Amino acid sequence: KKPNLPPSPFKLPIIGNLHLLGPFAHKSFYELSKKYGPIMHLQLGQVPTLVVSSPEFAREVLKTQDKIFASRPSLKATKILFYGSRDIGFSPYGEYWRQVRKISTLHLFNSKRVQSYRGVREETVAHMIENIRLVSTSSSGLVNLSEFIKSYVVDVIARVTFGKAFLGEGVSDKIHRLVEENGKLLLGLHLEDLFPSYKWLEFFTGLNVRATKTFHGWDDLFDELIEAHICTGGGADEGNSDFVDVLLTLQKEDSRDGAVLTRKDIKGILQDVFGAGTDTSSVLLEWSMAELIRNPNVMTKLKEEIKETIKGKSTVDEDDISQMEYLRAIFKETLRLHPPAPLLIPRESVEDTTIQNYNIPARTRVFVNAWAIQRDTGYWEFPEEFLPERFLHNSLDFNGNDFKFFPFGGGRRICPGIHIGISNFELVLANLIHHFEWKLPNGMKERDFNMDDAPGIVTRKKSPLLLVATDSQ
Numbered sequence: 001k002k003p004n005l006p007p008s009p010f011k012l013p014i015i016g017n018l019h020l021l022g023p024f025a026h027k028s029f030y031e032l033s034k035k036y037g038p039i040m041h042l043q044l045g046q047v048p049t050l051v052v053s054s055p056e057f058a059r060e061v062l063k064t065q066d067k068i069f070a071s072r073p074s075l076k077a078t079k080i081l082f083y084g085s086r087d088i089g090f091s092p093y094g095e096y097w098r099q100v101r102k103i104s105t106l107h108l109f110n111s112k113r114v115q116s117y118r119g120v121r122e123e124t125v126a127h128m129i130e131n132i133r134l135v136s137t138s139s140s141g142l143v144n145l146s147e148f149i150k151s152y153v154v155d156v157i158a159r160v161t162f163g164k165a166f167l168g169e170g171v172s173d174k175i176h177r178l179v180e181e182n183g184k185l186l187l188g189l190h191l192e193d194l195f196p197s198y199k200w201l202e203f204f205t206g207l208n209v210r211a212t213k214t215f216h217g218w219d220d221l222f223d224e225l226i227e228a229h230i231c232t233g234g235g236a237d238e239g240n241s242d243f244v245d246v247l248l249t250l251q252k253e254d255s256r257d258g259a260v261l262t263r264k265d266i267k268g269i270l271q272d273v274f275g276a277g278t279d280t281s282s283v284l285l286e287w288s289m290a291e292l293i294r295n296p297n298v299m300t301k302l303k304e305e306i307k308e309t310i311k312g313k314s315t316v317d318e319d320d321i322s323q324m325e326y327l328r329a330i331f332k333e334t335l336r337l338h339p340p341a342p343l344l345i346p347r348e349s350v351e352d353t354t355i356q357n358y359n360i361p362a363r364t365r366v367f368v369n370a371w372a373i374q375r376d377t378g379y380w381e382f383p384e385e386f387l388p389e390r391f392l393h394n395s396l397d398f399n400g401n402d403f404k405f406f407p408f409g410g411g412r413r414i415c416p417g418i419h420i421g422i423s424n425f426e427l428v429l430a431n432l433i434h435h436f437e438w439k440l441p442n443g444m445k446e447r448d449f450n451m452d453d454a455p456g457i458v459t460r461k462k463s464p465l466l467l468v469a470t471d472s473q
């Protein structure tokens with residue numbers, strides 16, 4: 001008897017689906033779902049794939065049957081980069097994942113630890129504002145804000161991870177370069193991941209060689225910095241332990257529930273901090289600034305909120321941030337319209353199951369199209385418009401309980417870095433808006449401003465944010 005699979009748009013699996021392999025898969029999936037419904041079965045190459053595009057089915061995957069869909073597919077580039085998937089994000093569901101996930105949430109990403117790096121963030125923001133001021137006073141006043149934002153995020157994450165003491169210029173430049181290379185390698189769905197049994201494919205695509213080269217760049221760097229921590233007894237900033245200090249201490253305490261945390265495990269976790277924690281934060285900041293430029297009324301309202309909150313102080317600090325409701329609404333609205341991971345991170349089913357009356361075999365790859373759901377007219381009024389007000393005076397949040405808004409995913413695999421994500425965003429945005437007036441260059445009109453996405457697993461803006469900044473003090 002034939003299994004009752006969800007509707008499938010294609011009769012010819014391999015040929016018919018090739019055009020979906022591109023980096024804009026969330027958009028292709030969205031178009032298909034309009035015709036074939038919110039649950040679709042696609043045979044992507046050799047891989048049975050489920051695409052869900054409604055809150056009802058997202059809840060089924062991320063909550064009701066969370067345990068069954070809690071694994072990740074083994075992908076070529078991530079296997080190489082992340083120590084054979086010994087990181088948190090790509091390790092298959094099981095005991096190892098449970099242990100490293102627990103370590104990261106208890107010791108690295110919790111709100112108390114994130115709070116302890118407040119000084120690092122405030123210092124780095126002040127430095128960024130100073131540098132923007134220098135560029136803005138040049139003849140054109142034109143600022144490549146995308147570059148400043150990327151640098152800020154990587155610098156903060158690098159300082160939190162390694163401590164200031166070890167981050168000379170050479171090391172910082174290397175980290176920036178490696179983060180860029182990670183971004184290119186994680187660009188979309190690679191052919192090798194769709195035809196896993198065709199080992200010869202790697203000779204044509206070159207993915208293996210590129211990923212291995214990048215992996216060695218990271219691996220050498222991690223070894224060098226871990227050794228330096230061991231030799232000097234730690235790289236703490238202002239008395240706070242950095243992530244490497246924390247992980248080395250845990251290693252001594254056999255913290256993996258009795259199993260020793262190996263050097264490889266530590267490096268896998270560090271890879272996730274950069275792999276999952278940098279681009280996600282910087283693209284969100286870029287999109288929020290782009291939306292503020294296109295929506296001057298929102299920009300003005302935010303400026304007013306900042307002014308009222310800081311009461312004449314020259315700069316915005318983290319105590320002020322906690323009182324700014326409109327700023328938080330802007331964070332949420334940016335996450336709604338421009339979720340950095342539009343298809344979340346793919347899941348994989350660990351056993352046969354059913355959703356409604358459809359049979360889903362074990363080892364089916366699952367994409368949850370958060371991007372599509374978060375701009376669906378069935379659930380949102382004026383979904384294409386940037387309206388932070390929709391998040392004021394209600395409890396709609398990104399904690400993984402509401403399946404029309406879940407930019408950080410849900411269930412046991414929900415993003416553990418939410419606190420870091422928030423802290424990377426709000427302080428920077430508030431200071432950028434407080435310190436400068438931002439305008440489009442050469443009399444360009446808001447409607448002509450390019451809002452296209454660039455290809456990538458994380459959806460960056462296609463063209464950099466080139467804006468004219470004037471000091472508002």
Ligand code: HEM
Nearest residue numbers: 088089276277280341344345408409410413415417420421
């Ligand atoms: C605004 C910024 C961020 C967004 C939108 C975001 C989004 C996501 C999403 C959608 C997932 C997949 C969840 C799922 O499968 O249900 C994820 C997983 C993950 N994120 Fe984030 N993330 C952000 C920032 C961060 C940061 C700053 C870190 C750490 C420094 C981080 C670390 C991780 C890790 C380790 C995972 C894998 C969790 C697992 O598989 O158990 N993320 N993130």
